[in-house]
Amino acid sequence: MDKQEIFEKFIELIREYVKEADRLESAEMGTEIIQDLKVNSARLVDIIIKVEDTFDIEIEDDDADKIKTIGDAVEIIDSKTRVTQ
Amino acid sequence: MDPSAKRAIYIQYIVGRLTIFAAAPLVLLAIKIAGYRVKNLEAVRKKVRRLMSEYPGPWLVCANHLTLIDSVILLWAMAPVTRHIARFDQMPWNVPEHMNFNRQMLVRIACYLTKCLPIQRGGNRDAVLSILEKCAWILQQGGNLMIFPEGTRSRTGRVNTEDFPYGTGRLFLNTPGCRVMCMYLRGEGQETYTNFPAIGERFHMDVEECFPRTRLKGLRAQRDCAGQIVRHLAAMEAAYFASL
Numbered sequence: 101m102d103k104q105e106i107f108e109k110f111i112e113l114i115r116e117y118v119k120e121a122d123r124l125e126s127a128e129m130g131t132e133i134i135q136d137l138k139v140n141s142a143r144l145v146d147i148i149i150k151v152e153d154t155f156d157i158e159i160e161d162d163d164a165d166k167i168k169t170i171g172d173a174v175e176i177i178d179s180k181t182r183v184t185q
Numbered sequence: 186m187d188p189s190a191k192r193a194i195y196i197q198y199i200v201g202r203l204t205i206f207a208a209a210p211l212v213l214l215a216i217k218i219a220g221y222r223v224k225n226l227e228a229v230r231k232k233v234r235r236l237m238s239e240y241p242g243p244w245l246v247c248a249n250h251l252t253l254i255d256s257v258i259l260l261w262a263m264a265p266v267t268r269h270i271a272r273f274d275q276m277p278w279n280v281p282e283h284m285n286f287n288r289q290m291l292v293r294i295a296c297y298l299t300k301c302l303p304i305q306r307g308g309n310r311d312a313v314l315s316i317l318e319k320c321a322w323i324l325q326q327g328g329n330l331m332i333f334p335e336g337t338r339s340r341t342g343r344v345n346t347e348d349f350p351y352g353t354g355r356l357f358l359n360t361p362g363c364r365v366m367c368m369y370l371r372g373e374g375q376e377t378y379t380n381f382p383a384i385g386e387r388f389h390m391d392v393e394e395c396f397p398r399t400r401l402k403g404l405r406a407q408r409d410c411a412g413q414i415v416r417h418l419a420a421m422e423a424a425y426f427a428s429l
Binding site: 148158 | 257310314336348349350351352355403404405407410
């Protein structure tokens with residue numbers, strides 16, 4: 101799975117947590133999940149848990165703390181899925 | 186944690202320790218002027234004292250949240266002024282919202298002296314994580330920490346078991362030997378959240394130890410434990426309303 105596919109899958113995955121869904125239409129790698137998409141920090145944890153389930157990976161606290169933008173999430177998913185392949 | 190952050194906490198602790206002789210009576214005076222009373226004060230203090238003498242810490246003191254000065258009322262209700270002075274080390278640190286902390290110079294000073302670490306909820310993630318790191322470090326040193334597991338004042342006036350942050354679970358799980366003391370505080374006239382309780386308010390307060398357990402790991406475990414603590418507070422609330 102390439103990064104663009106991960107990006108698209110991630111956007112679908114976070115849709116239910118973003119209060120204003122139209123913000124996702126202009127989302128890009130640099131979009132901040134909390135600041136730009138108005139997702140609160142608890143829901144960000146829910147998103148990360150959902151990412152773990154969806155991509156069958158484990159994300160440690162330290163890695164989870166680094167996720168600020170969609171690009172950060174995509175990078176971590178990409179690196180973790182490569183390891184498990 | 187960054188050595189300068191540890192140093193800042195030590196300095197705050199020492200300044201607080203040196204000034205508690207003045208700060209604690211002034212806080213008590215303000216509470217008396219406002220006419221606040223806790224109806225079962227002696228029982229509350231006895232229970233807190235028993236729990237803290239049985240186990241000195243670290244305690245994660247978790248309370249429901251309805252007004253901006255809940256932590257002040259809780260601290261006063263937990264122990265008499267003399268005990269706050271004699272056992273300043275046991276007095277929990279707490280984490281007020283930065284906007285509330287920052288309103289007036291006097292409030293800022295009072296918060297600094299009474300072991301507050303302001304946090305900007307929903308703000309810069311690095312800043313929030315930095316405060317959580319300080320909280321974790323304080324607990325790991327055997328200090329006590331007061332936190333509001335709901336994250337903010339309840340908008341419905343009831344403990345919010347649906348939408349709460351998981352930081353409480355993280356602090357609990359990352360601190361070996363950490364125990365959880367749940368406190369339910371409610372003014373008898375308190376319908377929903379407000380900035381301050383009504384003048385002359387009489388409070389109901391309950392204290393119970395909560396024992397979160399989980400077989401999960403990582404973020405799921407944090408969510409699970411935070412949920413158990415919030416639901417424990419909700420059960421204390423249900424018991425309060427059932428007793429009316």
